[in-house]
Amino acid sequence: MGFETVAFYVLALLAVAASLGVVAQRNPMHSVMLLIASFGALAGLYILLDSPFTAVTQIIVYAGAIMVLFLFVVMLLNVGREDAAEWDRSHPLNKPAARRLGAALAVFLLLELAWAVWHATTREAVGLASVSSGGVSSVAAIGRSIFTDYSFQFEATSILILAAMVGAVVLARKEQE
């Protein structure tokens, strides 16, 4: 096994284990930290795919900015622990129909994952070089394609974010007497 294969398995294992931990943890603060670890492992996978820009953006945007907000909310609400008994018995979503729907969705997701894995293992592997030779990793190439080929999508996203920002300011503003 080459270095890249070993690194892939280590990072993949880390990402999966951390993600499982996020769900399994009772302490919300620990969940947040594990989610950050999972994002970090994903960034490592992006580096293995020869796109350091995506990896760094993943860290700045997700692990840096968004998770700090998560942490803030959890810290300020000061949720100690999720009470297991309460979640099992008296949660409003705990109805037979909801349970059946959840089980069906879980089975569907498992089938989808199995199909993806089967598909990936039976298909011929595409060399990394041929994928990234188009300069996907270069910042200039990413910038050019965002502002030419995908300029409409880019602008639409900008308007969406702007609207969210204005909405947040309106909601957070105190009523003037």
Added chain:
Amino acid sequence: MAIDPVLVVQIALVVVVFHALLLAAAGMVWAERKVAARLQQRFGPTLTGPAGLLQPFADVIKLFFKEELKPKAADTVLFYLAPIISATTAFLAFCVIPFGPPTDFFGLLDRKIPLTVADVNVAVLVIFAVASMGVYGIVLAGWSSNNKYSLLGGLRASAQMISYELSYGMALASVLLLGNSLSLVDLVNAQSGYWFGFIPKWFVFLQPIGFFVFMTAGIAETNRAPFDFPEAEQELVAGYHTEYSSMSFALFFLAEYVNMVTVSAVATNLYLGGWHGPVLPPWLGVLWWFAKLSALLFFYLWLRWTLPRYRYDQLMQFGWKFLLPLAVVNLLVTAAGVLYFGL
């Protein structure tokens, strides 16, 4: 199996840079005591070694022998994770910073390698990313201590760091436009040469406002006076590290000083021309680099003992209503200059 000499040199660089950073932190502790003392008409440490040079080592030995205390109600895992995150991110940021011109070590290697631990082509973004991770160390320390002063200090620190990170990034973006690259080696090399034969082509002359914004935001990012709110003594005891003792406190202390060195090193490379300078031959550029770094670090100390701490609301007003708009206008003007005049 033949070993690639470049690999050996790279590994040696990792070891050397790591220890140099540790020594630089120790040197800064000594310099801080000495500068503070001189500015207050005292002598500072004089007994431990010549001119008190061994004082930081005495401090570390003292910290080693202190008892490691943990509040009973603290969250054990996060309580010990927090100082580790702080120290790790502080060291991590430095690994993409070049400190000298590409060299082949006087013919020892068959090709020139840049004098840095990792020559990444998105180095500037890596520094930004690592800086954004450094917030976690402080926030977690504040929260996991289960102490109201710690929590307030942690919250203040994170709010401050998030606010000033924006101005920091905007100032960086202006330099990136001028240098047309994200690699620190390329950005430094874009600053070689002279205007009219005597003014060095450093970005600080093109970006005086950018340099001001960068240094201000950098000082706020490292939580140094006059922006040291996370540990404002008269309000918060010691802020986020109130409950820390012994080596876990030492790690926070170390992280603060290493972060100062990192911010100064980035400013040296982005605004002050890195290893380029007159008089000295190019292969001695490392000396220029160290001279500029030392000047910036002295500026840090000078500032701390000159300016009083702001009020917290003043800090937020200053960051959001003055520094950020200034940085945005600076970025727009720079972009227009690059577009229409081809600076």
